[in-house]
Structures are given as C-alpha cells and as structure tokens.
C-alpha cells in the first residue's frame with residue numbers, strides 16, 4: 001500500500017461529507033489520517049469538512065466544476081492525489097464523480113471500482129462489495145494496486161459530525177483542458193429529487209397511452225408521492241423526463257413506500273428500487289417478476305385498480 005491516508009472528493013460537498021464518515025473509520029483501522037479535496041476556498045465549506053472529520057483539507061484553486069468540465073476537475077484531483085499518494089480515494093458516484101474517478105485511476109495507473117456498496121480492509125488489502133451482472137450478484141473485489149480509487153452511490157453512507165484536525169493546504173493547479181465543447185443539447189428534466197422521496201409511484205409499459213399517466217399522477221397526489229418510471233417510459237417513449245427513470249442506468253431510490261404500476265420487474269429496474277421499505281405491485285400478470293420483489297401484490301388490470309385505490313384513499317382522508 002501507499003501512504004495509508006484516506007482521501008475523499010465530490011464536487012457536491014454534502015456527498016463528500018457522507019464519505020468522510022467511512023473515510024474516518026478506514027483511516028482509524030489503517031492508523032492514518034483523512035483528507036478531503038475541496039474545490040474553492042469558501043471558509044464555511046472548509047469548516048464543514050473539518051467538522052465532519054477531515055484532518056487535511058486540500059483547497060483547490062483555479063477549477064470550477066460548473067464552468068470547467070470533468071476533465072479539468074479530474075486533472076486537478078489527480079494532481080492532489082499524486083502528490084499525497086493515499087491508500088484509498090473515495091468519490092461520490094455522481095455523473096461527474098464517475099468520470100473523474102476513472103480518469104484519476106487511469107492517470108495513476110491504478111485500479112478503480114465503481115458504485116461500491118461497502119469498503120473494508122482484509123489482510124491489509126482494500127476490499128469492496130459491488131453489484132454485478134445487472135445487479136443480480138454481489139461481487140467482492142480486492143485491490144492489487146494503490147491508491148484504491150472507489151466510487152460510492154450518493155446517500156449510501158451518512159454524514160457523521162466528528163471533528164478532524166482540519167489543517168488547510170491550498171493547492172493551485174494549472175489544468176490543461178483536453179476536451180472542448182462543440183455544442184450543448186438540453187435534456188428535459190423534472191428537477192425532482194427521487195432519491196430523497198418518501199413515497200414513489202412508478203409506472204411502466206403496462207400503461208397504454210401517455211394520457212393514462214394521469215391515473216398514476218392521481219395516485220401519487222393522493223399518497224403524497226413522487227412519480228417515477230421504467231426506462232422505456234422516459235428513454236424510448238419520452239412520456240416522462242429522463243430524471244424520473246429508476247434503475248441500473250437511472251436513479252436509485254429508497255422510499256418508505258414504492259408502488260410499481262404495470263412494471264414487469266426486470267433486474268435492471270429492480271436494482272434501483274430494491275432498498276424501498278414497503279413495495280406494492282400492480283400487475284395483471286401473476287408471473288411478473290415484480291411480484292417477487294413486493295410485500296403486497298395486486299394481480300389485476302391497473303386501469304381498474306388505480307381509480308379504485310385513489311377513491312379509497314380520498315375517502316379515508318375525508319374521514320380523517
């Protein structure tokens with residue numbers, strides 16, 4: 001292993017703070033320190049990192065993630081990592097984080113494991129657990145080269161206040177951009193934070209027409225839930241914006257209540273909702289795999305079930 005420290009990075013400070021809790025535990029086991037790479041020198045932000053466990057805070061000047069692309073951010077992070085050579089680098093698996101992690105690992109000629117659910121030390125080696133084969137299996141992976149570059153899905157760990165030494169080191173990096181934008185095409189977004197929703201009503205191809213979305217919207221309204229969907233609904237049919245699709249290539253949600261409406265339950269969808277507390281499935285096919293993922297199954301036509309559910313919920317609410 002290299003210098004034994006554990007360093008975290010995310011362009012979203014709240015996610016980096018979540019990683020610091022895990023970093024602190026690992027650094028404790030390694031008998032080393034925790035570090036955080038922070039873009040910009042806002043005093044309030046830097047103080048937060050110390051409050052949540054960072055012993056050393058590398059304040060990077062000269063890179064703005066909103067203006068500069070992931071290549072510039074990655075170049076800056078690489079420069080800090082190559083000068084500190086920690087054992088472990090934890091990054092939040094945001095869109096930018098995943099790109100940055102791959103770039104950093106490549107430039108340091110080391111290993112990179114993405115979307116890890118857990119990180120531990122085994123016989124002085126770093127071991128991670130991650131879903132593989134569309135989420136059907138859990139793999140345990142041991143790093144052979146260091147630093148171990150690891151990405152973790154947002155909100156996998158909790159931010160835990162635990163004061164670190166908070167020594168600040170300012171790093172001025174000069175990045176040479178390797179990519180230039182040739183054009184920007186906006187993606188339609190709802191702006192909804194599905195990952196944080198307490199209840200989700202998700203729709204699939206069991207709906208016959210776009211107009212029928214209103215049936216699910218009414219149920220979501222009655223339950224105080226957000227509307228989500230499978231990939232065909234947003235990606236192929238374009239009935240809902242891309243940021244409402246749940247699954248392997250979409251959002252990972254963990255609401256208290258998840259209602260799957262006309263969804264077959266393919267593994268690529270299920271990996272995005274399997275951490276939900278209570279799952280209700282409405283599907284007219286008794287053999288749909290979604291039933292196996294559910295606490296409550298309604299085997300019936302969604303066009304009959306949804307209006308009945310909405311009127312029952314409204315009736316119950318009316319009675320207080």
Ligand SMILES: Cc1cc2nc3c(=O)[nH]c(=O)nc-3n(C[C@H](O)[C@H](O)[C@H](O)COP(=O)(O)OP(=O)(O)OC[C@H]3O[C@@H](n4cnc5c(N)ncnc54)[C@H](O)[C@@H]3O)c2cc1C
Nearest residue numbers: 204205206230231247248249262263264269283284285302
């Ligand atoms: C690399 C890759 C990544 C992918 N990533 C994702 C992902 O992130 N998220 C995702 O969702 N998918 C993803 N997919 C697609 C995934 O494999 C499935 O094709 C998709 O999840 C199926 O969507 P669905 O359940 O809406 O449709 P279908 O599989 O067509 O299921 C529709 C269901 O509706 C039921 N139904 C029909 N009519 C009614 C009715 N009147 N009442 C009640 N039920 C009815 C049917 O019985 C059926 O079970 C990915 C695929 C690949 C290859």
